[in-house]
Amino acid sequence: MAATRTPESAVTSAAPLSGRQFVLENAGARAEVGSLAAVLRSLTVDGIHLTEPIGDDVIAPMGCGIVLAPWPNRVRDALWYLEGEPQQLDITEPPRRNAIHGLLRNTAYRVLAQDASSVTLGALIAPQHGWPFLLDTSVRYQVEPDGLTVTHGVQNLSSHRAAWAVGAHPYFRVGDVPVERLTVTLTAEVRIQLDERSNPATQHPVDDPDAGGPGDLRAGLPLAGLTLDSPYGRLANRDGRADVAWLTAPDGGTTTLWADPAFGWIQAYTPQEFPRPTGPGPAVALEPMTAPPDALNSGTGLIWLEPGEGWSASWGVRYERTTN
Amino acid sequence: MGRALRKDDELTDILPTGRGVVLERGGVRAEIGSVAAVLRSLTVNGADLTLPIPADRAPAMCNGIILSPWPNRVRAGRWVLDGEPQQLDITEPERGGALHGLLQFAEYDVTEQSTDAVTLTSTIYPQHGWPFLVETRVRYGLEPDGLTVTHGARNLSTVRAPYATGSHPYLKVGDAPIADLELTVPASTYFAVDERLDPTGEVEVAGTPYDVRTPQRVGGLAFDTAFGGVQHAEIADGRGDVAWLTAPDGSRTTLWQSTEWGYVQVFTTHLMPSADGPIDAIAIEPMTAPPDALNSGQGLIWIEPGASWEGSWGLRYAGGA
Numbered sequence: 001m002a003a004t005r006t007p008e009s010a011v012t013s014a015a016p017l018s019g020r021q022f023v024l025e026n027a028g029a030r031a032e033v034g035s036l037a038a039v040l041r042s043l044t045v046d047g048i049h050l051t052e053p054i055g056d057d058v059i060a061p062m063g064c065g066i067v068l069a070p071w072p073n074r075v076r077d078a079l080w081y082l083e084g085e086p087q088q089l090d091i092t093e094p095p096r097r098n099a100i101h102g103l104l105r106n107t108a109y110r111v112l113a114q115d116a117s118s119v120t121l122g123a124l125i126a127p128q129h130g131w132p133f134l135l136d137t138s139v140r141y142q143v144e145p146d147g148l149t150v151t152h153g154v155q156n157l158s159s160h161r162a163a164w165a166v167g168a169h170p171y172f173r174v175g176d177v178p179v180e181r182l183t184v185t186l187t188a189e190v191r192i193q194l195d196e197r198s199n200p201a202t203q204h205p206v207d208d209p210d211a212g213g214p215g216d217l218r219a220g221l222p223l224a225g226l227t228l229d230s231p232y233g234r235l236a237n238r239d240g241r242a243d244v245a246w247l248t249a250p251d252g253g254t255t256t257l258w259a260d261p262a263f264g265w266i267q268a269y270t271p272q273e274f275p276r277p278t279g280p281g282p283a284v285a286l287e288p289m290t291a292p293p294d295a296l297n298s299g300t301g302l303i304w305l306e307p308g309e310g311w312s313a314s315w316g317v318r319y320e321r322t323t324n
Numbered sequence: 325m326g327r328a329l330r331k332d333d334e335l336t337d338i339l340p341t342g343r344g345v346v347l348e349r350g351g352v353r354a355e356i357g358s359v360a361a362v363l364r365s366l367t368v369n370g371a372d373l374t375l376p377i378p379a380d381r382a383p384a385m386c387n388g389i390i391l392s393p394w395p396n397r398v399r400a401g402r403w404v405l406d407g408e409p410q411q412l413d414i415t416e417p418e419r420g421g422a423l424h425g426l427l428q429f430a431e432y433d434v435t436e437q438s439t440d441a442v443t444l445t446s447t448i449y450p451q452h453g454w455p456f457l458v459e460t461r462v463r464y465g466l467e468p469d470g471l472t473v474t475h476g477a478r479n480l481s482t483v484r485a486p487y488a489t490g491s492h493p494y495l496k497v498g499d500a501p502i503a504d505l506e507l508t509v510p511a512s513t514y515f516a517v518d519e520r521l522d523p524t525g526e527v528e529v530a531g532t533p534y535d536v537r538t539p540q541r542v543g544g545l546a547f548d549t550a551f552g553g554v555q556h557a558e559i560a561d562g563r564g565d566v567a568w569l570t571a572p573d574g575s576r577t578t579l580w581q582s583t584e585w586g587y588v589q590v591f592t593t594h595l596m597p598s599a600d601g602p603i604d605a606i607a608i609e610p611m612t613a614p615p616d617a618l619n620s621g622q623g624l625i626w627i628e629p630g631a632s633w634e635g636s637w638g639l640r641y642a643g644g645a
Contacts, residue, residue, distance in 0.1 A: 017449065017450060017457060019447075019449070036449050059449070059450050059451070078417060088417050088418070090413050090414060090415045090417070091413060091414035091415075091417055092413045092414075092452065094401065094411050094413070094414055094452075095411075103429070105451070106426070106448075106449055106451045107430065107431075108447060108449065110433070123431075124338065124342065124359070124431045125429075126340060126341070126342060126359040126360075126382065126429045126431065127340045127382040128382070128428070128429040129415065132382075134338070134339075134340050136338065157338050159380060305327075309327060309328070310327065310328045311326075311327050312326060
């Protein structure tokens with residue numbers, strides 16, 4: 001029992017803290033999924049970890065592997081406007097007074113379909129504080145021989161049109177190679193600067209020398225000493241499904257994030273104190289998102305669904321051993 | 325990727341209150357929704373015991389929902405567990421607190437069902453300010469003259485967990501105008517509150533406007549008030565009546581609680597939304613603990629690892645003379 005009680009460390013329990021568990025396999029690839037927030041707990045190809053693995057007995061640390069719906073990242077002041085009417089969401093990030101990562105973080109999804117290599121999980125979003133829409137959402141994890149395809153779906157069951165955005169919060173790995181020895185490449189052409197409450201301030205071309213911070217990752221940069229915490233846009237997938245970001249190890253092994261055009265944004269985040277059984281250390285989240293932070297206010301990337309309308313789109317991850 | 329409009333005949337029957345369950349027994353009928361295990365409606369021989377929720381609406385003003393793992397407010401969403409501060413999500417931003425637990429918008433699973441009873445369950449996972457794993461359930465069972473609601477909780481954590489629960493029905497007595505009903509609550513104390521509706525102390529009702537031990541006309545009341553010292557008058561089988569509304573024709577809707585439920589909140593409003601505009605309504609909310617119990621400890625149930633808790637309340641209708 002840890003002395004410090006946080007949602008991430010306080011509880012051990014008789015039942016998995018990430019809900020009902022699923023193991024998916026296809027050839028040498030294997031994924032482990034928990035029903036709570038439809039969390040991706042582990043993904044390996046031939047035993048090589050493509051994501052930060054987390055146990056079934058922890059609450060996803062730093063959002064690791066969870067699904068972010070019906071919005072990823074933050075809504076400033078937890079407040080937005082629908083046709084002029086203020087919508088006050090619950091404040092789920094009290095220190096910064098924002099609403100963060102949607103409404104399904106503490107929800108155990110139900111199983112809609114399952115076979116040896118895939119599982120489809122569903123969760124209903126009922127009308128609630130600041131969210132006057134009824135949405136039937138789903139996530140399908142399909143393990144491929146070289147990785148994983150994740151398909152997010154939604155249907156608007158409201159009698160009026162509904163706003164929608166979605167994302168996921170994977171932290172990537174290239175096997176056992178320490179994160180600080182990896183190179184990160186991001187195909188983004190723009191980056192959004194954040195303010196002190198982590199809400200969007202200004203958007204810049206990644207090569208704008210006055211924008212500050214690490215911007216241009218198109219040619220790849222070593223992760224050692226690099227601190228990332230920004231949304232990136234104008235990715236390589238604007239004209240169709242494409243690779244949008246990748247991590248490369250010194251031995252040439254590469255973990256690649258690909259995405260449909262709907263996933264037009266990536267939040268890059270490099271905490272230095274990611275908790276692991278071996279102790280805290282650097283980690284790198286590359287979060288595919290259909291919209292940038294605070295999209296409910298800016299409208300950028302926001303998807304509007306007519307009554308009865310359904311939507312789906314995919315992203316995925318692939319491992320390649322290349323020679324260099 | 326793509327978009328598709330489903331045809332009308334493919335649309336599901338999921339409402340803003342979730343998937344529905346209808347219970348019937350003799351002249352008694354209840355409808356339950358899976359979101360927040362909400363009581364959508366309850367009638368005895370066609371007379372409403374509660375304010376029904378329109379099919380196309382979410383519950384207005386928390387109508388009918390289950391409150392778990394705490395009813396009412398936690399001051400500033402903050403409490404302390406073994407010396408460690410716990411920060412809950414702020415679910416009532418205008419007052420800065422955490423209101424009505426963690427399952428207000430959760431879809432429960434139906435785990436048992438018959439023609440006149442249904443059990444719904446929902447597991448509360450560790451989250452901001454709530455480091456416990458608790459499996460909760462609610463059983464609605466029809467009686468010849470009303471409804472019994474049994475709340476249960478099982479602590480799946482390896483540490484003991486605090487628990488409190490409640491429910492938020494708005495009561496009616498058939499079609500009698502709310503303002504003309506007479507309210508009786510045989511409670512000896514009420515909880516004074518500050519401007520954020522957080523409790524400042526438990527006070528004897530005698531000599532205050534909160535003395536409703538003798539019947540008071542609802543039209544003259546402005547309550548958002550928790551009552552303690554609930555008398556459980558005429559306790560039988562571990563339960564007793566704690567509040568009742570009487571119509572001018574003598575018909576009556578009564579709330580009873582098992583002795584685990586020592587508190588009741590009464591909330592009156594003129595602003596309950598309806599198809600015809602704002603209407604009068606009165607919520608009479610059974611609770612196992614008063615407001616801010618996570619801080620005061622009052623009424624808080626501590627469930628040991630692996631152990632369970634259970635308690636009931638219910639509604640009963642009697643027609644006029």
